[in-house]
Amino acid sequence: MAHRILQIKRWLFTTNHKDVGILYLVTSLYFFIIAGTLALLFRIQLSVPENDFLSAAKFNQAVTNHGLLMVFWFLSPLAFAFANYFVPIQLGAKDMAFPRLNALSYWLLLFGGLLVLAGFFVPGGTADFGWTAYAPLNTETFTPNPGANLTAFGLLMLIASVTVGTVNFLVTIFQLRAKGYKFLGLPMFTWGIFFTVLMMLWAFPSLQAALTLLAVDRILGATIFEAPKAGLIWDHLFWFFGHPEVYIVLFPGLALALDMISVFSRRPLFGRKVMIGALAAAAALSFGVYAHHMFMTGIDLSYLKIHMLTTELISVPFGIITILAIISMLGGAIRLTTPMLFAIGSIAVFIIGGFSGVFNSNPVLDIANRGSYWVVAHFHYVMVGAALFALLGGLYYWFPKMTGRMYNETLGKIHFIISFIGFNLLYFPMFFLIDMPRRIFTYPEWTGWGPLNFMATIGGFIFGLSHLIMFANLLYSLRHGPLADKNPWGAWSYEWMIDSPPSEFNFEGIPIVQGNRLTIAMADGAVTSMESHGNHLSPWPLLISLGPFLFLLGLGLWIAEAVFSLPLMLVGAIVFLYAVYGWFRDDFHERFKFEEPPEYKERWPFTNIHRVKLGMYFFLLGDAVFFAGLLGTYVFMRLEAGNTLPGLITHNILLGLLAVLLMLWSSVFMYVAARAAKLGNKTLALAGISLSIILALSYLVVTGFDWLAVFSAGFTLSDPAIASSATTALSHAIHLIAGLAVAAYLALKVWIRGFTGHVPETIDSLSLYWAFLAVVSIAIFTITYVF
Amino acid sequence: MERESGGRVSEPVYRLKELRKLAWAIAAGFAVSGLLILFTIGVITGSITSGLAIAIVTLGLIILTAAIFMDVLWEGWGVQLFSVITLVIVMLLILNIIFGRQVMP
Numbered sequence: 031m032a033h034r035i036l037q038i039k040r041w042l043f044t045t046n047h048k049d050v051g052i053l054y055l056v057t058s059l060y061f062f063i064i065a066g067t068l069a070l071l072f073r074i075q076l077s078v079p080e081n082d083f084l085s086a087a088k089f090n091q092a093v094t095n096h097g098l099l100m101v102f103w104f105l106s107p108l109a110f111a112f113a114n115y116f117v118p119i120q121l122g123a124k125d126m127a128f129p130r131l132n133a134l135s136y137w138l139l140l141f142g143g144l145l146v147l148a149g150f151f152v153p154g155g156t157a158d159f160g161w162t163a164y165a166p167l168n169t170e171t172f173t174p175n176p177g178a179n180l181t182a183f184g185l186l187m188l189i190a191s192v193t194v195g196t197v198n199f200l201v202t203i204f205q206l207r208a209k210g211y212k213f214l215g216l217p218m219f220t221w222g223i224f225f226t227v228l229m230m231l232w233a234f235p236s237l238q239a240a241l242t243l244l245a246v247d248r249i250l251g252a253t254i255f256e257a258p259k260a261g262l263i264w265d266h267l268f269w270f271f272g273h274p275e276v277y278i279v280l281f282p283g284l285a286l287a288l289d290m291i292s293v294f295s296r297r298p299l300f301g302r303k304v305m306i307g308a309l310a311a312a313a314a315l316s317f318g319v320y321a322h323h324m325f326m327t328g329i330d331l332s333y334l335k336i337h338m339l340t341t342e343l344i345s346v347p348f349g350i351i352t353i354l355a356i357i358s359m360l361g362g363a364i365r366l367t368t369p370m371l372f373a374i375g376s377i378a379v380f381i382i383g384g385f386s387g388v389f390n391s392n393p394v395l396d397i398a399n400r401g402s403y404w405v406v407a408h409f410h411y412v413m414v415g416a417a418l419f420a421l422l423g424g425l426y427y428w429f430p431k432m433t434g435r436m437y438n439e440t441l442g443k444i445h446f447i448i449s450f451i452g453f454n455l456l457y458f459p460m461f462f463l464i465d466m467p468r469r470i471f472t473y474p475e476w477t478g479w480g481p482l483n484f485m486a487t488i489g490g491f492i493f494g495l496s497h498l499i500m501f502a503n504l505l506y507s508l509r510h511g512p513l514a515d516k517n518p519w520g521a522w523s524y525e526w527m528i529d530s531p532p533s534e535f536n537f538e539g540i541p542i543v544q545g546n547r548l549t550i551a552m553a554d555g556a557v558t559s560m561e562s563h564g565n566h567l568s569p570w571p572l573l574i575s576l577g578p579f580l581f582l583l584g585l586g587l588w589i590a591e592a593v594f595s596l597p598l599m600l601v602g603a604i605v606f607l608y609a610v611y612g613w614f615r616d617d618f619h620e621r622f623k624f625e626e627p628p629e630y631k632e633r634w635p636f637t638n639i640h641r642v643k644l645g646m647y648f649f650l651l652g653d654a655v656f657f658a659g660l661l662g663t664y665v666f667m668r669l670e671a672g673n674t675l676p677g678l679i680t681h682n683i684l685l686g687l688l689a690v691l692l693m694l695w696s697s698v699f700m701y702v703a704a705r706a707a708k709l710g711n712k713t714l715a716l717a718g719i720s721l722s723i724i725l726a727l728s729y730l731v732v733t734g735f736d737w738l739a740v741f742s743a744g745f746t747l748s749d750p751a752i753a754s755s756a757t758t759a760l761s762h763a764i765h766l767i768a769g770l771a772v773a774a775y776l777a778l779k780v781w782i783r784g785f786t787g788h789v790p791e792t793i794d795s796l797s798l799y800w801a802f803l804a805v806v807s808i809a810i811f812t813i814t815y816v817f
Numbered sequence: 818m819e820r821e822s823g824g825r826v827s828e829p830v831y832r833l834k835e836l837r838k839l840a841w842a843i844a845a846g847f848a849v850s851g852l853l854i855l856f857t858i859g860v861i862t863g864s865i866t867s868g869l870a871i872a873i874v875t876l877g878l879i880i881l882t883a884a885i886f887m888d889v890l891w892e893g894w895g896v897q898l899f900s901v902i903t904l905v906i907v908m909l910l911i912l913n914i915i916f917g918r919q920v921m922p
């Protein structure tokens with residue numbers, strides 16, 4: 031019994047990267063089953079003409095949530111299950127750079143997904159506007175379904191999870207490589223995750239901006255996305271995120287397939303460096319092609335031509351990767367194990383998917399295919415075929431490492447064959463349904479779409495049910511499979527050099543890379559570092575995510591006018607505040623110490639930056655895109671939305687000037703405090719932080735006063751320019767208030783305990799954050815108070 | 818006190834570096850304040866009106882402030898590279914929004 035409780039505690043409070051990886055894995059598979067069931071439901075509806083299995087409303091809700099859950103709560107989290115488990119080991123590290131933040135990422139993801147699911151149970155229905163949530167369909171007027179609010183909240187929690195995870199992975203990859211481990215030597219999978227998190231860093235904030243504006247519409251009664259032509263700003267913000275997002279889904283799987291191909295062909299990848307370069311090129315291009323999702327919106331033609339060109343360019347790096355992968359196999363001694371079958375299947379299917387994409391990139395052809403099942407076929411070939419097959423292969427590939435046992439090879443192969451047949455039966459007919467529009471819930475007999483749809487539904491069931499074979503195989507093998515040794519595949523990345531399953535800290539000593547080999551050194555420093563590893567449990571990541579979950583659930587129910595909503599919000603707020611307090615208290619007593627000695631790590635090109643500061647840099651670089659999205663929306667509204675007025679008229683520019691100067695000098699004093707902390711001058715540091723806090727509070731007062739004046743002059747949130755600039759100012763203020771809490775805490779800690787631990791570095795990072803907020807306030811001033 | 822990793826720099830050099838950063842920040846605080854005031858005067862008197870002028874001033878002030886207060890100037894090429902990439906991406910988003918607008922209904 032006591033053992034049971036200990037086990038439960040371990041899974042709830044763990045911060046160990048491997049445990050977190052397992053949590054990601056189980057959670058993603060759970061959402062896979064739900065999203066897959068939704069898919070089977072609407073495939074039944076579509077199997078024959080004029081079917082009434084699902085109503086139009088139910089159909090739209092099923093399709094929407096299928097898309098959202100598959101992309102955000104299944105495919106990416108599955109990839110990040112492996113990333114959490116294996117990237118640190120492949121780097122030669124003992125954990126992630128920030129283990130507690132890693133657990134936080136997980137809990138935010140889980141609770142975000144639960145919010146989306148909760149939407150189904152709200153009377154009045156949940157989101158039904160498609161995974162792209164096009165405006166104005168996403169607004170209250172067109173989608174009054176109260177559940178849709180929970181969907182939007184769930185997505186915001188997901189974005190928080192992604193943000194934290196992105197920062198964590200970037201710092202880990204940059205600063206926790208084993209000494210002597212050069213970047214180019216990293217396995218493809220880690221490279222794939224590296225580019226994935228880079229794209230996440232700059233892409234997700236754009237979605238965050240879109241959803242924040244949507245939340246202001248839906249909760250505060252603004253009408254940003256109902257303004258004339260506002261559909262286009264949603265398109266921009268969504269697809270600026272959305273196109274990189276499809277590569278975010280693809281990259282981990284693609285890179286993993288390459289690693290597996292290399293292992294099971296028993297030879298290094300042919301043109302490995304070229305492949306890495308190609309991934310980099312595709313990642314970079316992904317930010318400049320997205321208007322290919324907007325060919326039909328009637329936007330400027332020469333602008334579209336640029337995006338058409340870049341879109342066609344993007345097939346070049348992918349072409350190179352597939353050709354090199356094939357060449358790698360040709361020269362090798364291929365072993366057709368289950369993971370290898372999935373890897374080959376993934377590449378094969380990717381070729382078809384990629385080709386169909388190139389056709390889409392031509393506006394003339396695309397206008398014909400637009401919004402048809404051809405597009406559905408295209409993106410399922412790449413997302414399901416290429417990405418998912420590779421990731422399922424990865425599940426088999428790493429199963430022996432994670433569990434210490436082998437799965438049944440024959441059943442694995444049967445799973446591959448059946449799922450491959452089912453997959454093609456499901457999606458290939460859709461290429462021929464080129465005249466059938468997406469998102470219709472039924473179709474008349476005379477269209478002749480019936481037989482192909484019926485085939486697809488049969489394929490869907492074969493594909494869906496085939497995974498039961500995998501679940502049965504893996505669950506059985508978990509207990510009863512034959513024991514696996516360290517390296518059953520003869521692979522060479524570092525996870526295969528250690529035990530199966532690995533020990534808590536992966537390496538017993540200090541991992542060092544010499545040449546291409548990993549050795550474990552036993553220096554004196556290692557012993558102390560192991561001791562400070564002692565505590566891997568913390569309840570705060572769970573509670574810090576549970577609070578907002580309860581709060582947002584309550585808020586969603588409150589808008590739906592359900593009972594119990596207010597107490598739920600209250601409890602959520604209390605849990606959140608208590609958890610933040612707990613986290614701070616742990617930090618105050620420096621209870622949770624986890625750091626590998628930097629001397630034993632390869633940290634190029636950030637050799638001299640503390641990990642907290644580096645993490646802050648990455649966070650802020652992403653955040654810049656968030657504010658750019660908000661300010662861009664303001665500019666768009668001023669240019670397009672008809673009768674909006676310039677900020678010079680709506681605002682008092684002198685108050686604006688005063689506010690921005692207060693913010694600027696608040697930042698100067700925080701900078702002074704950081705320098706003082708670095709030099710060990712306690713008095714000056716405390717004076718700097720205090721002055722900074724006072725000026726920041728004055729900034730909030732002046733800004734609030736100015737906005738009060740705007741509203742009392744009769745302007746309202748129904749003016750889209752006012753609403754978007756108010757959203758910007760509000761977001762900035764929320765950032766600042768969170769910063770103020772940290773600043774006050776740090777001042778207290780310095781006052782009582784002095785400069786212990788890495789407090790000076792934390793103050794330095796906070797001054798970075800403050801400087802960023804000063805930069806944003808300058809942009810807010812010069813744009814929304816003038817233009 | 819914990820030094821930035823490695824602890825390669827000697828104590829006086831380290832102090833000097835921090836003090837130099839401090840001096841620059843205070844100077845920049847006055848400079849940016851002055852520019853903001855000048856800009857406001859320009860706007861009120863009507864000499865700054867075009868969107869382009871506003872855009873250039875915004876960009877200039879942002880770069881100046883970030884370079885100094887966010888230590889971009891002092892942190893080596895890694896941080897500088899990532900900052901420049903971010904600037905490019907931010908510009909990409911804004912320019913897409915401005916130029917990718919509807920010409921046909």
Ligand code: HEM
Pocket residue numbers: 162276277279280322323341342344345348383384385386387388389390391392396399400401405408409412413417
């Ligand atoms: C190889 C180069 C590729 C090209 C040239 C390409 C091109 C395109 C184009 C032009 C569209 C818009 C079609 C339309 O809505 O009419 C599109 C849609 C889509 N593509 Fe691709 N694509 C490529 C690869 C990929 C990959 C690798 C993925 C994901 C792993 C992907 C995922 C998607 C998705 C999800 C959509 C549909 C979005 C929606 O409207 O819901 N594509 N692609």
Ligand SMILES: [Cu+2]
Pocket residue numbers: 272273276319320322323
């Ligand atoms: Cu795209």
